[in-house]
Amino acid sequence: MSDRAKILIVDDEPLIRDALAFKLTKDGYDVDTAEDGEKAIQKIESDEYQIIISDIMMPFISGFELVKILKERGTDAPVLMLTSLNSETAVLKAFDLGADDFMTKPFSPNELSVRIKKLLKNAKK
Amino acid sequence: MSRFFTETYYFLVALEPRYKIVLFLVISLLILAAAMIVIVLRERSRKNSVENRERRISRNVEPIIQEIVFSESDGGEFKDAIKKINRIVDSALYRKSNMAILNELILYYHRNLGGEAFNRLEMLYREIGLKQIALDNLRIGEWHIKAINDLSTMRMGESLFDILQYTDYENQNVRYEAQYAAVKLGGKKAMGFLDDLDTPMSEWQQIRLLDQSLKFEYELIDRMGKWLRSDNNSVVVFGLMIMRNLNQYHEKGELRKLLYHKDEKVQEKAIDTARELAYAECLENLYEVYELTKKIRIKKQILCAMGDLGGSKEVGFLRETIAREKEYDLVFEAAQSLKRLGRRDVLVSYKEQELSEKGESIVKHILDDRI
């Protein structure tokens, strides 16, 4: 196992997924992607991730449900919600369900990098 | 062979006119149907080839865009990348449609990304000539909307002046798009067109404009008074939306007047705005409106406002409403407001006194925090 942190990106839009993967790989992480909540859960079961970045509006299992399921299972990895929903209710709901950070689209990739670093640092403690 | 044709010919000539007509129709329909099938199939191959081209272009261009957007490449690399992209989209026949594909791709990224990546995409958009295409389209009637939309999506601020002249355009869709673009590109200052807008804005348009306005830095919008005094109800409603969503407290006097507005929608929005801005000084007016109006929706809205603005006097009023009022919705709203005022005790004691069955079930409903 490498000591590079492993990140899972969950988003139903392929372009976003690719772009994120490109950016984070460049930042020096191991990146894995999933196109919906269910696939994400499968991946998390078989592999260990240090951070999960998830969209909210996805078919079938929404990002909200995904967070809930992960937190119920006691997954340690922090979850960062990255979504085009930017209403207050969405933010509240996300944190209520156990999300660790929240960013809205359009998002700045650099800001995302910084937040990921911070989340990883906190997780180590 | 030729005999067959001559015989057919004479047979046809000898027919009664009505036979001729119907026969003619049948044959032409068959030809038409066959022609349509052929067209459909050709259209299909054309579409397939477009789709394939689209896939190929995105596959090739995507990594280049990613490289540009996500790395701190210098000017030279930037130029290189543009050359590469140009080579991909270049084609004698399809250049126009290829550019359109590229356009959509860049727009898509731009909608989702912010910060430095965002600026780089803008640069790319300009350098590769897409902006020029959009500006050219702006002058061609059919493409107004698309062009305005693209230019504003890509935040081509320098095109604001070109776009502003369309904010009162006769075609509604062009007008809407231009208004939206104006707000997006020019911010607060470009919103002057609202001052004397005669045409109604749809709710959809109001929501779009608001969505843009929410991105402003907080600042006093001093022309808001004009909007609230407008004869155009849609501008008034929009003004109220801005007022409450951007915390514009300074036109409270106007708001107080709007509580009495004769249009139900405006009135409802005004009451709700007073509630959200915690404008407690208008409670007296709300009592007055409550007595004046016959509309349940307005009364409901007022009771709801009391739940945020009220004090001990309103607690009494709400309690009274629960006991006296027959309208389900009003009782419900009053109970909910009491709960929001933190007076569960009033509700609980009401429940224990069992004043009316309906009131009681509503109070129970409200006290149930799971709902």
Add this chain to the structure above:
Amino acid sequence: MIEFDNQNSFIDVLIYVFFFVTYGYTVFVMVSYLVLGILSVVQARKYLRRNSYTDYLNILQSPEAPTVSILAPAYNEEASIIENVRSLLSIRYPNFEVIVVNDGSRDRSLIKLIEEYHLERVDFAVNYTLATKNVKAVYKSKNPAYNNLVVVDKENGGKSDALNAAINVSTGEYTLNIDVDCILEEDCLLKLMKPFLEETEKNMIATGGVVRIANNCKIDKGRITEINVPNKLLSQFQTLEYLRSFLLGRVAWGSLDGLLLISGALGVFQKELVIACGGYDDDTIGEDMELTVRMRRYAREKDIDYVVGFVPDPLCWTEVPESWAVLRRQRNRWTRGALETLLAHKRLFLNPYYGKIGMISYPYWLLFEWLAPLIEAFGILLLVLFSLLGVINISFLYLFIALIYGYTVSFTIATLYIEEITFFHYKKRRQLLRLVLAGLLEPLIFHPFLVYCSVTGNWDYFFEGKKAWGSMKRVGFKKPSNGSKGRKITISKPSPSSKNQVRSSPAGA
């Protein structure tokens, strides 16, 4: 066509009149379909052009978006209820609630819902604004992820009753009324709400959308992932029929604001108005059409300057019957439902007070949707009779029938062409050719069958007294109810796919 015979001139005149009427009627039908078709194409293209660059994100994150309640009545849906509710919960819209009404199911629907969504009973004060059967309990989820789900458990009362109960419990300004077994497009609510938000002059009271056929499509987790043409010929016929009906018929009627039917499978309504006009009528079979007509009437009578919208985008997918027997029952029911509504609102007929719907839509439905099959059946019977008697010249008739056939086929192909240039769903060339083939066979096989269903529907309505759901209703299958003479037992057998079927008027069929 007529051989005049001096001895028998009365019959000759009669025959002459008959042919005159028949030919005239046929030509009239053809021309009006053509007009509707052209209108639709214009409308659909306009819609597509205008919406190709719509960004729904603005509304998706707006704090000012109106609230919508999704109403999903369910009866014995245990097989699919969990998935269907899940797909409803993941619809794209900023603020909505999902109200599932368990209409006295006798299977484990409710228990499954409770287990899957962690439901618990709450003290809900149900306001019976619209009279319904007793609501036994209202459930909410303990899980905050499902805080916009409400489940209502009530005594069985039929689909209308369930919808009314859902309206009573709902809090939204608008309601999206659906069939729980339909598959909705993710964006369907955004697209259906758009006309409401765009209207500036009139009061929009409802919008409908396009229903398409899901048979043989690939469905994954409550979403359509691949669109295919059905395998069975019968479903292919129905595919063509739906295409014509929605793509050509309804889009055109929508643009004329003359829709009399918003399909029960998919429609957004202004709740205030639905309540004001009394909600769904639980005494009728065609509750969706009845409500649409009643709302229009109500609005007109209250002097509300109203409009009914229509979204040409395909937003909802449904399974259609794959057996002739089930289809026959479904069509029989539709016939009776439409008939019942038409008769209940006969005041509209050519009544200028009601404007377009009185002067155009209603007469159109009467003449084409209801009478056409009857006239056709009658005409065919007479023709057979005449030719047996040898009183008519057959050759022109053959030619005329060929014309009708040619017209129908061209019309079908034109529909496929329009689909191709607008929404372009059937992407595989072979499947398209299969549809063309089905189009060639349709007038010979499917159309006569529809005429038959419609005639028996009329017969059942007028002579067997099968007016309301009553005798057809779910509870009714055990014992044949009033007015039935034993022969109906076959008709009222429980049929899983027939109970909540979508109605699509075969306008343009």
